[in-house]
Every structure is written in C-alpha cells, then in structure tokens.
Amino acid sequence: MSPRKILLLALGSILIAVFSGWVTERHRLMSEDTVDGQLTAQPLGQPAPDFSLKTVDGREVKLSDYRGRRVIVAFWASWCGPCLFEMPTLTDFYRSQGGNVEVLAVSMDDTIDDARAYARQNRLPFPVLFDAGQRVAEAYGVEGIPALFVLDTAGVVRAHHQGLIPSLQSTLAAELEPSPSGTAARNGK
Secondary structure: OOOOHHHHHHHHHHHHHHHHHHHHHHHHHHHEEEEEEEOOOOOOOEOOOOOOOEEOOOEEHHHHHOOOOOEEEEEOOOOOHHHHHHHHHHHHHHOOOOOEEEEEEOOOOOOHHHHHHHHHHOOOOOEEOOOOHHHHHOOOOOOOOOEEEEEEEOEEEEEEEOOOOHHHHHHHHHHHHHOOOOOOOOOOO
C-alpha cells in the first residue's frame, strides 16, 4: 500500500473515532438529562430568571424589557461546533418570523472579542450578549451548549433544549404557538 493511502486511512480512522466519541458523549448527556429532547432538570412553566447583559456592541439588554414578546434565549459560543452548526438555522428561523419572536444569543465565549467577531462576520440579526463569568448561564442551569430556552409572552419557560435539535425550525415554531389554555407548558411530546 502506498504511503498516501496509509495516511488517508489513518486520517479517516481518526475522524471516525472523533465523530463516534462526540456522538456517544452527546447521546450520554441527552439520555441522562432529557426526555424527548427536553431537559428534565429545568422546570417548565416557571418564570425565566431575569438578567441584564451588555451586547457585543455595548448596549445594555434586560430580559424583562421583552415582556409581552415571545423570546428564545440561546446559549452558545464561537468555539462550540454544534452551536456553529445550529446558528444559521436559528438565524433563518428568526428572520422567517417577521418580528413575531425575539432571539437573545447569550455568548459563553472566553472573550467578548470572540463573540463580537463571530456576530459581525455572520451578520447575526439579533442581539448577541456576552455572559462574562457565565453567571446567567449558571442561573439558567446550563450544563452544555447549545442550549435554548423558549419563553412565552409572560416570560415563562415553555421549552428547554440542550444539544442539537433535529428539525430546529419546526420544533421552535410548534413550541411558540400559543397553547389552547394559554398557560400550559409544552413538553416536547
């Protein structure tokens, strides 16, 4: 066998091992903490913790200022592969909603410069907030990213996802629909 074929086989084996490890770890995290993609540790139907953070451009944003609007609080980082995979879909979903939903992208990057660079390069159309010290992520019980919290107009958590969501756009659209009673939390079933 030629040295080139040996090198390609070795690289292929390494990629398969890395991908398999990622899938296994993701499956472990999802099976420990979730039921049907919903985190069981985060109580649905409870008010989301209020917070005030600065955007990567220096504006102050307070969650409670969005009361009366449906909001998705998305925890992410520019070094997180699954987050980068999910962000374009979240951006498309936001744009497709025509102002009927707000997205607050809470960066857990090490520096604000990393979050700012990603937001500018990818022209993110929603506020990108920097969570210095990850105090907001801690208040929300975020243990892994990406993590999404879907809030109704009263600021109540209606859904919470950790990890990549299959069919993100249709999942979020369904979760953002008003429930028949107006107060029932969706449980992802």
